[in-house]
Each structure stands twice: as C-alpha cells, then as structure tokens.
Amino acid sequence: MSTQTVFRITLKDGIDGIRAFQEPIPSAGPYEVLVKIHSVALNYRDIAIATSTYILPTRDHVIPISDMAGEVVQVGERVDGLAVGDGVIPPVIASYMYGGFKQGHDDDGYGSVADGMLREYVVLPATALVKLPQSSLGFAQWAAVCGTGSTVWNAFYGNTALKPGDTVLLQGTGGVSMTGLVFAKAAGATTIVTSSSDEKLAFAKSLGAHHTVNYKTHPNWATEVLRITDGQGVDHIIENGGLGTIEQSLECITASGIISLIGFLDMAEQKQPNMLIPAIAKAVTIRGIRGGSKHQLEEVVRYMGKRGLAVPVDKTFGFNREEIVAAFKYVASGKHVGKVCISLD
Ligand SMILES: NC(=O)c1ccc[n+]([C@@H]2O[C@H](COP(=O)([O-])OP(=O)(O)OC[C@H]3O[C@@H](n4cnc5c(N)ncnc54)[C@H](OP(=O)(O)O)[C@@H]3O)[C@@H](O)[C@H]2O)c1
Structure with missing residues (x-):
C-alpha cells in the first residue's frame, strides 16, 4: 500500500x-x-x-x-x-x-x-x-481564500450587504484584513486600514487602501478614523482585536453601523464596565461571525474568478x-x- x-x-x-x-x-x-x-x-x-x-x-x-x-x-x-x-x-x-x-x-x-x-x-x-x-x-x-475568504464574505454579505460608497474599517494587515481590503475595494467601498507598522500600511496603500492609521503612533485611533470620516464614523468594521479594540470601534462606528466580530487578537481587559453602552446609543449591530458556509465559499470563488481578484x-x-x-x-x-x-x- x-x-x-x-x-x-x-x-x-x-x-x-x-x-x-x-x-x-x-x-x-x-x-x-x-x-x-x-x-x-x-x-x-x-x-x-x-x-x-x-x-x-x-x-x-x-x-x-x-x-x-x-x-x-x-x-x-x-x-x-x-x-x-x-x-x-x-x-x-x-x-x-x-x-x-x-x-x-x-x-x-x-x-x-x-x-x-x-x-x-x-x-x-x-x-x-x-x-x-x-x-x-x-x-x-x-x-x-478558504477560511478568510468565506469569513469576510459572510461579514460583508451574510446579512446586511455592503454597499458601494460605504466606508469599511479593517483592523491590522493580516489575512482577514487584507482579504477584506480586496473585497471592499471591489465592492466600491471606501477603505481604512489600521496597523502597528508604517511599512505594512504602505503595502495596504499599494493594494488600494484609501486611508491608513498606525494604531501604535495613534493609540486613540478611533479619533483619527472620525477625523478621516468628517466625524461621521464608518459603516462596517472588520473587528479583529476583540475585547481590546471594540471600545474604540464603538467610538468610530456610525449610527446603525455594523461591527463584524471576527477576531480575538487583543484580549486586553475591558477598561470600563459600561463600554457596550454606545452599541445601544448608536443602534449598532454587533454580529458574531463563524467562518462562512460552503455556499458562501462558492460565491467567493465565482466572484474572484469573474473579477480576477487575488x-x-x-x-x-x-x-x-x-x-x-x-x-x-x-x-x-x-x-x-x-x-x-x-x-x-
Ligand atoms: N470568526 C471567524 O470565523 C474567524 C475566521 C478567521 C479568522 N478569525 C480570527 O480573526 C483574527 C485575524 O485572523 P488572521 O488569520 O487574519 O490573523 P493574522 O493573519 O495572524 O493577522 C494578525 C494581524 O492582526 C493585526 N493585529 C494584532 N493585534 C491587533 C490590534 N490590537 N489591533 C489591530 N490589529 C491587530 C496585526 O497586524 P499589524 O501588524 O498590521 O498591526 C497582526 O499582524 C484572529 O483572531 C483569527 O482567529 C476568526
């Protein structure tokens, strides 16, 4: 054998x-x-x-x-x-x-x-x-694209669909975030990428990111995101940090915006017990994402094949x-x- x-x-x-x-x-x-x-x-x-x-x-x-x-x-x-x-x-x-x-x-x-x-x-x-x-x-x-592709597709299209003209915030420059950048750009969204590194942000720019924020040099990165969006905030956040970042995500999400809760990269303790109150005040949707289905992966493959995305x-x-x-x-x-x-x- x-x-x-x-x-x-x-x-x-x-x-x-x-x-x-x-x-x-x-x-x-x-x-x-x-x-x-x-x-x-x-x-x-x-x-x-x-x-x-x-x-x-x-x-x-x-x-x-x-x-x-x-x-x-x-x-x-x-x-x-x-x-x-x-x-x-x-x-x-x-x-x-x-x-x-x-x-x-x-x-x-x-x-x-x-x-x-x-x-x-x-x-x-x-x-x-x-x-x-x-x-x-x-x-x-x-x-x-197997895991990250279907996960990001689920975040953008599994419930309320991403629309051209929406603004999307992508946390970090790892697999989920860069896949999100490729898909959000293809959908006609305005993109903001955060990273710990200016070099990585330059790479994100080369992929077409509209705006970038270094979260090390701007520890209050939500303020920067609000400045970039003229105080409006973003429509959709690919939340990769989790507990350590969601407080600032809630600060810079627009009213009725969507936070796709995907990652757990930053498990810092909650700074204040009331940090979820803005989710109520702004009528935000926080949607837990568990990967994507086979059907969503099929949609990803068809989309990438037809649009020539990588x-x-x-x-x-x-x-x-x-x-x-x-x-x-x-x-x-x-x-x-x-x-x-x-x-x-
Ligand atoms: N829910 C699901 O179905 C699902 C599916 C896929 C992935 N995930 C989760 O999503 C997260 C990302 O996965 P991945 O595969 O993309 O990971 P990855 O490729 O390893 O990406 C890691 C990157 O995230 C960034 N990062 C780390 N801490 C951060 C913070 N506090 N704020 C902003 N960015 C931060 C860093 O980028 P910079 O150096 O640029 O800052 C780091 O290089 C993980 O927690 C993973 O387990 C969940």
Whole structure:
C-alpha cells in the first residue's frame, strides 16, 4: 500500500509539537474524492490551536490546518460534478453547507477537531468541496481564500450587504484584513486600514487602501478614523482585536453601523464596565461571525474568478518539518502581511 507524509501535532509541545508520520494514502468511497494537496494556507486559528489558546474545542494529535487547494486524483463511482484533474478547495467546516451557522458545526472543523490538511493526500466527501474555475491564480492563492475568504464574505454579505460608497474599517494587515481590503475595494467601498507598522500600511496603500492609521503612533485611533470620516464614523468594521479594540470601534462606528466580530487578537481587559453602552446609543449591530458556509465559499470563488481578484500571499514555505514550524512561528510573530502558505510542489 502506498504511503504519504502526514503532520500531526502534540498540543502540549506547542508549535514544536508538529511532527511527521508515514500513513496510508486512503481510497475514495462511492461519494468521495481523493485530492492531491498542492498548497495549504495558514490562519491565526492554526497558531491559536497549536499554542492551546484557541477559544473552541481542539483534539490532541490532530492534523493541523484547515485551508488547502488541490487536485482531484480519484473519484468515487457515485460522485457527480467533479472529475479527475479538477482543482478544489474545502470550506473550514465540512457540514456547514449553507444558511446560518448551527449548533454542532464545531464538531468537524478541519485542523481543530477533525483532521486537517497538512498532508499530501486527503479523501473528502465530494459535496464538501468547491470546484475552482480556470484562472491565472495558483494553488497557494486559492488555498488562501478558504477560511478568510468565506469569513469576510459572510461579514460583508451574510446579512446586511455592503454597499458601494460605504466606508469599511479593517483592523491590522493580516489575512482577514487584507482579504477584506480586496473585497471592499471591489465592492466600491471606501477603505481604512489600521496597523502597528508604517511599512505594512504602505503595502495596504499599494493594494488600494484609501486611508491608513498606525494604531501604535495613534493609540486613540478611533479619533483619527472620525477625523478621516468628517466625524461621521464608518459603516462596517472588520473587528479583529476583540475585547481590546471594540471600545474604540464603538467610538468610530456610525449610527446603525455594523461591527463584524471576527477576531480575538487583543484580549486586553475591558477598561470600563459600561463600554457596550454606545452599541445601544448608536443602534449598532454587533454580529458574531463563524467562518462562512460552503455556499458562501462558492460565491467567493465565482466572484474572484469573474473579477480576477487575488488575496496577497506574503510568503510560501516548504513541506518539511523545519519549514512548517518556521511558517507557524512566522505567522505567530505577526510579521506577515496578508496570507502565508506552505507549498507541497
Ligand atoms: N470568526 C471567524 O470565523 C474567524 C475566521 C478567521 C479568522 N478569525 C480570527 O480573526 C483574527 C485575524 O485572523 P488572521 O488569520 O487574519 O490573523 P493574522 O493573519 O495572524 O493577522 C494578525 C494581524 O492582526 C493585526 N493585529 C494584532 N493585534 C491587533 C490590534 N490590537 N489591533 C489591530 N490589529 C491587530 C496585526 O497586524 P499589524 O501588524 O498590521 O498591526 C497582526 O499582524 C484572529 O483572531 C483569527 O482567529 C476568526
């Protein structure tokens, strides 16, 4: 029987607990396909799982990483709509197909509870894959949209849709934020990006960000955002900080604006117990986002394919233990802008 290299993590050892194993290459069942993985993309989630700081359930010895792009190499006899040679990507949660997030979807998040994609081959249900269009994008760029693409799409279009002319605030320059910048620009929104680094802000400008604010040199960054918007505030905030940033988000959101609560990068304690009162005073919608459904990922792929959009990939590492550990540590360091990938080719 042929074998493949699979990486699993011993959680008590943190990122250094990622180790290689040789395991059988599985075969596709009647409703499944075998996928040869060409690229995987990291999310902050993968770092949080590896360092035991993730806010949702995890499983020891799991295969890390949810996001991959690959090529179908074997098709089960009852599979419809996928053929050998098709490019595919999965949503983060196999059972979250469409509509709102439901109780129980946590049980099969790839790379946290269910085995993820840090391996050469994976068998998946054909219904849990999105077929890629012919395009100039490579496997790394498609892997980069699985989690962050569907999450940002859910934030912008899963409830009240983003409109041309809206102003969007994107916190930081990581994967979620830079994906948000690409989508918000394509939607005709005015964009404001915050970052700890002027160099990263210059990169965001090169991607088309209309305004930038350094939150280190402007610790009261909400004041800057209000100045930029002539005191009106922004219509939509991609909230990546969480507890440590939401107070200022509430300061610079416009009346009836939307805060998409996505990240937990800044878990600073609440400074004042009444900090949520502005949410009431301004009739703000604070909407928790749990990734995106397979249907939303399909919409992302169609949109990106038709509009020729790509999410920036900062760096691509190799598929060996040393490089994989380095890739995780690079994302943990926060030095990246946009996405970080691991290539298996
Ligand atoms: N709810 C969901 O479904 C969902 C889906 C995807 C991601 N997430 C979460 O969203 C967050 C972002 O994920 P990611 O993959 O984009 O992470 P990432 O690529 O690792 O981005 C990290 C970047 O965020 C910025 N940042 C850190 N602290 C900040 C703060 N206090 N204010 C503003 N920016 C800050 C930094 O950028 P600068 O150096 O430019 O400041 C940092 O480099 C994470 O907490 C992740 O777990 C949630």
